[in-house]
Amino acid sequence: MSFMFKPLAYDDLTAINRPKLSSYVKNAIIVGNQDVAKTIIGSVKPSAKSVILVDGYVGSSFENFVNELQRQIIGQNSKLFDMKDVYLSEKEINELTKSNLPLNYEDDPVLLFGKLFDGKIDNLIDDKKLNDSIKEIQSFKGICIVYGHGATVQPLLNIADKVVYIDISPKSAAIRAREGKFMNIGDKKPRPFNALMRRNYFVDFEVVVHQRKRLVNAGTIDFYVDGNNDDEYMMLPFEALKDMLSTLVQYPFRCKPVYLEGIWGGEYIRKVRNLPMDIAKNIAWIFEFIPMEVSIVVDVNSYNFELPFATFMSYASKKIIGEKADKKFEGYFPVRFNYDDTYHSNGNMSIQVHPRGSFSRENYREKGSQDEAYYVIATGHNAKTYVGFKNNADVKEFIDLTEKSQQDGTEVDYKKYINAEDSIPGKQVMLPGGTIHASGQNQLILELGSLTIGSYTYKIYDYNRKDKDGNTRPIHLNNAKKVLEYDRNADWVKKNIAIEPILLKESDDFKEFIVGDTDLMYYQIRRVELNTNGSYEASKNDQFTVITLVDGEEIEVYSKSNPDFKFCQKYLEIVVIPASITDYVIVNKGYQPAVIHKTYLRPNFENYIL
Known part of the structure; x- marks a missing residue:
C-alpha cells in the first residue's frame, strides 16, 4: 500500500x-x-x-x-x-x-x-x-x-x-x-x-x-x-x-492487523473491536491481511513472537499458496485484504481509478494490474457504492469538470455521471484496473486487491477536501486519463463485475454462491451462508483459500485430515487456509447463522496476463 x-x-x-x-x-x-x-x-x-x-x-x-x-x-x-x-x-x-x-x-x-x-x-x-x-x-x-x-x-x-x-x-x-x-x-x-x-x-x-x-x-x-x-x-x-x-504452515492462520487514520474514516471497526478512542479520530483503513504490510504473531512458550508475514512467505511460500501460484507470483502472496470504513463518517472515498498491468509494468516495474474488489459488509442510511459511468453519461464533460475543479475549486455533480449501486450487505463488486469507482459514505467494505507492492490510486475527484494538515488532497488526472476505461457503464457493470449471486450448492447446513467472477481478474469469490450449528466441507488441490467471517459470531476451521490443525475465527477476522491443507471443515460455533466470504484463485489462473 x-x-x-x-x-x-x-x-x-x-x-x-x-x-x-x-x-x-x-x-x-x-x-x-x-x-x-x-x-x-x-x-x-x-x-x-x-x-x-x-x-x-x-x-x-x-x-x-x-x-x-x-x-x-x-x-x-x-x-x-x-x-x-x-x-x-x-x-x-x-x-x-x-x-x-x-x-x-x-x-x-x-x-x-x-x-x-x-x-x-x-x-x-x-x-x-x-x-x-x-x-x-x-x-x-x-x-x-x-x-x-x-x-x-x-x-x-x-x-x-x-x-x-x-x-x-x-x-x-x-x-x-x-x-x-x-x-x-x-x-x-x-x-x-x-x-x-x-x-x-x-x-x-x-x-x-x-x-x-x-x-x-x-x-x-x-x-x-x-x-x-x-x-x-x-x-x-x-x-x-x-x-x-x-x-x-499446517494450520489455518491469521495475521496481525494494522490500523490507519484517514479523512473519511468511520466508526464500525472501532466499535466492533473496542479500540481505544484515543488512538485516532477517524479509522479509515484496516490492513487486515495486506501481505507486505502485516506481521504474524506466534505464541512460543507464552511469549508473542512476531515476524513479518513476508518472512514466513520466504520460508514456506509453496506450502502457503501452492506450487503453481508460487511459480506464477514469484513467491508473493497474490491477494491482499483490507477494510475501508466510512461508517458514520463525513464523506465518500475519492472517485478513483487504478492502472492495468501494462501501465504498471512500464511505469512502476510492478508485476501486474492493480485490480480490486469491494464486498459490502455493513451499511448505514443511504449507503452507495460508485462503480462505472452512468449509461449515456458524457464522460468527457465529467473529466473537463474535474479538471476545472482542480484549478478553481468548483464543485462537480459527480452523481450525474457516476453509476451508483445500492449497497446492501453481501453485495460483491469486482474492480479490474481501469474501472472508475469509490466506496460511498456510511458503510464497511472488505476490499481485495491484486499483487502490487505499492499503491497506485489515481484520484479523479475528491470533493475539494483538505487533509488534516489543511492541504488540498492530490488529484492525478493525467495518469487517470491514460488508464481510465471510458466505456465501462452501468450496463457493463451489471453484466460483468456486479453479477447476481449464482447458487452452486445447497444442503441442510449451508448454501454456497459465486458472488464475484470476471475473466479480467485472476481470483474468484464465493459466499457461504452457514446455518446455526451447520458445517461446510471443501477440498482443494495445490490451492490456498482465504476466508472472512462477514456475519455471525464465531466459526471453527480445521483440516479434515488432521483435525488438530484448527483456528477459532471471530467476526471480521481473516484467516488463510494454506495449500498444505487439502481438505477443510468450517463449523458454526455461534448461536446464529454465519456468512463466510471465500477467496481463491480461478481455474487456470496461471494463464492470466498480470
Whole structure:
C-alpha cells in the first residue's frame, strides 16, 4: 500500500496463532537483551578470531543491539564495523536511484509514485571500501561485529562465523520512520517522512527484502531476532524458527492487523473491536491481511513472537499458496485484504481509478494490474457504492469538470455521471484496473486487491477536501486519463463485475454462491451462508483459500485430515487456509447463522496476463 499511510501505534493482541509447537522450539526461545547477547557471544569460540554479522530489516536498531553484544564480550578484544562506512556516497546512491524516484510533479503532484529498484543491496556498496574493511577485519585479533543493511553480502559471508538477522514488522518500521529513528541507506541525515518512505518503498525495502529472502532460502542465518521491542529482544536459533514455521504452515492462520487514520474514516471497526478512542479520530483503513504490510504473531512458550508475514512467505511460500501460484507470483502472496470504513463518517472515498498491468509494468516495474474488489459488509442510511459511468453519461464533460475543479475549486455533480449501486450487505463488486469507482459514505467494505507492492490510486475527484494538515488532497488526472476505461457503464457493470449471486450448492447446513467472477481478474469469490450449528466441507488441490467471517459470531476451521490443525475465527477476522491443507471443515460455533466470504484463485489462473 501507499507509503503515505501512517499506521497507528496500536497493537491488536487478539491476532495470536497458537499452534502446538515442539518442546525444542518452546525451550529454544531466548528473551531479554542481555540473554540474547550472551547466547550469541557464547556461540563463538573463546580466545579466537571471530566474525559476527548482524543484518536486518529497515528500521532495525542496529546500534542498540550491537552495543549490547559488545558489552557481553569479556576478556577479548572486540571491534564494531558499521556498513554505513562502505556504502556508495549519498550522491552516488541518489544518482543510481534517480530513475526510481522521478520528480514528475505534473502527473504526481506530491510525489507518491516511483519505480521499483531493479537491483540488490550489493549495488549500494562501494567494492573498494568493502574490500578494505574485510582486510582490516581479517587482521584484527578478537571478535569483529559487522552490522547494518548488507552485512551479509557474499564477501562478508565468506569470512563469517555467525550470522544474526534482526527482523521487525513493516508497521514498526513505518512508526520508527515517522519518529525519525533511521535514515535511508547511504544518507547522512533523515529525509522528511514522505520522502524517506518513498525511497523506502521503491528502493530500500526492495533490496532488504530480497536479501532477507536469499538468507532464509539459503539457511545462512544462525540466530533470528524479533526486534520489534528494543527493550526486550526475543530470539530463536534459525533451526528452531524453521521448526516453528513448518508447524504453523499446517494450520489455518491469521495475521496481525494494522490500523490507519484517514479523512473519511468511520466508526464500525472501532466499535466492533473496542479500540481505544484515543488512538485516532477517524479509522479509515484496516490492513487486515495486506501481505507486505502485516506481521504474524506466534505464541512460543507464552511469549508473542512476531515476524513479518513476508518472512514466513520466504520460508514456506509453496506450502502457503501452492506450487503453481508460487511459480506464477514469484513467491508473493497474490491477494491482499483490507477494510475501508466510512461508517458514520463525513464523506465518500475519492472517485478513483487504478492502472492495468501494462501501465504498471512500464511505469512502476510492478508485476501486474492493480485490480480490486469491494464486498459490502455493513451499511448505514443511504449507503452507495460508485462503480462505472452512468449509461449515456458524457464522460468527457465529467473529466473537463474535474479538471476545472482542480484549478478553481468548483464543485462537480459527480452523481450525474457516476453509476451508483445500492449497497446492501453481501453485495460483491469486482474492480479490474481501469474501472472508475469509490466506496460511498456510511458503510464497511472488505476490499481485495491484486499483487502490487505499492499503491497506485489515481484520484479523479475528491470533493475539494483538505487533509488534516489543511492541504488540498492530490488529484492525478493525467495518469487517470491514460488508464481510465471510458466505456465501462452501468450496463457493463451489471453484466460483468456486479453479477447476481449464482447458487452452486445447497444442503441442510449451508448454501454456497459465486458472488464475484470476471475473466479480467485472476481470483474468484464465493459466499457461504452457514446455518446455526451447520458445517461446510471443501477440498482443494495445490490451492490456498482465504476466508472472512462477514456475519455471525464465531466459526471453527480445521483440516479434515488432521483435525488438530484448527483456528477459532471471530467476526471480521481473516484467516488463510494454506495449500498444505487439502481438505477443510468450517463449523458454526455461534448461536446464529454465519456468512463466510471465500477467496481463491480461478481455474487456470496461471494463464492470466498480470
